[in-house]
Amino acid sequence: MKKIKIQAPATVANLVCGFDILGMAINAPFDEMEFELSQIPGVRITHTDDFGLPEAAEKNVAGVVILKIFEALGYDKGVEVRIHKNIKPGSGLGSSAASAAGAAFGINELLGKPLSNEELVKFAMFGEELASGVQHADNIAPCIYGGITLVKSSHPLDIIPLSSPNLFVTAVHPQVEVKTADARQILKKNIQLKDAVTQWGNIAGLVAGILKNDFDLIGRSLMDVIVEPVRSILIPKFDLIKTKAFGLGALGGGISGSGPSIFMLSETEETAKEVGEMMEFEFNEIGVENYVYVSKINNSGIQIVD
């Protein structure tokens, strides 16, 4: 194979109570990436979107991942990469993870699949490191595996694919800036043991709900007494939108990754759409530009489309 085109899905990290360990792939939005092997050595990146991301390979999230893979495999030829990003950088929907995971996946396919999924995650983590300074896998793992994944530990890497509940996801990206580094810095370094116990009850309940396909249990486990109360103050109307979403019949939800995007899970497409309309209305009302995505949990991860 010499050419390939793939779609890399957006991802929701943390899933409310699973700070730094859980992540979920969603069908919309997604990035498109094209790869073409070349006899001319080097990694050449072109962006067909207009986010103004750096295109020099060593400064580009996809680029660093490919450079690392080429180095590890001793591959001395080159590749042309065209990226059309739909997942907005800074949205909290795993934009950098899609680039990093997409790059690892695409190159691996073109080179005859020398790498396992777990190795793809490890290489893609170099892209996350470039983007945020931290080698985290909570967006990358679901982007590659699909569904909901548990990153039990990052070092050593221990990924447990859970499942893909048949649920609809509404995600809204209000165009306010929340930098991952800032969102991390405002967190308290110490927490109360009693809050931690509440949190791990919810995490255990969420994992059980996901594996038992118990939607009610998923809903009542999507509670966060540690991170959300601190981070949600960075997102306008967060509490109101969550309350209204429950009123419309959503199961639960919260901040996507470190924000500012908010996601909600629903059992029906109708509810998910109504939640999306409500979110759009609320942000429009205060003049905050916003993008709403309604889709299902993505059960397959990165897809080859051409």
Next chain:
Amino acid sequence: MKKIKIQAPATVANLVCGFDILGMAINAPFDEMEFELSQIPGVRITHTDDFGLPEAAEKNVAGVVILKIFEALGYDKGVEVRIHKNIKPGSGLGSSAASAAGAAFGINELLGKPLSNEELVKFAMFGEELASGVQHADNIAPCIYGGITLVKSSHPLDIIPLSSPNLFVTAVHPQVEVKTADARQILKKNIQLKDAVTQWGNIAGLVAGILKNDFDLIGRSLMDVIVEPVRSILIPKFDLIKTKAFGLGALGGGISGSGPSIFMLSETEETAKEVGEMMEFEFNEIGVENYVYVSKINNSGIQIVD
């Protein structure tokens, strides 16, 4: 029905990383309890063991549970209760939970099952309150439901039965005194967020391992960076015994409840027995009286035997 005899199993609370939320029933040891309805009002308790536990109903763990149930149901007659306790008080193997849960279960059977399992847990929690000052359900829930249970929250009570992995359990009770209240007091009230993240990765992994029947995942999730490092100093030879158990092929384990008992899980009875012999040897060597139990995870909870 006028008479009934039951067996109430020992239970292992916490399951290493699931402090205050997880519990597991085991086949040995177990208590035996006999109940006989009587026209003479009142709750009369007799102990056929020699632990010297109080027999006045309002001071006895089983007694207070029955009094509460009689009151709630408006039952104005009486009952004779004979308890033969094999689960030693203070062992950390759910001795008070077996009395409390056994009492709720036995009376409910005799009165024609007016109460649900969840209601039985709620009534049995009054027994735990008498024993330890805290209305906790992490031993009671597995004693009644069998297998491994998650108490997602105590108030409101939210119990999620998980499953009963086909594993062998070795439990050793070294006769050293660790009071639940003391074991609770030495815990730090505040913990580091990074440790909490490690812990909830392990809890999520453990729940996933239990539900996916993935023994390797269960083993590598039975890690506790928060409670065990503090509590294990109260138990002689704890680290050595754990290390040796791994050496013999055990999957994992740790402190049972608040100690001093230690439990280990193994895939084969042979390994579980070897672990038990090792435990016995180690405690004998330092002159600590000890009791070793090798059995399977109990998958049925309290049983009617007569």
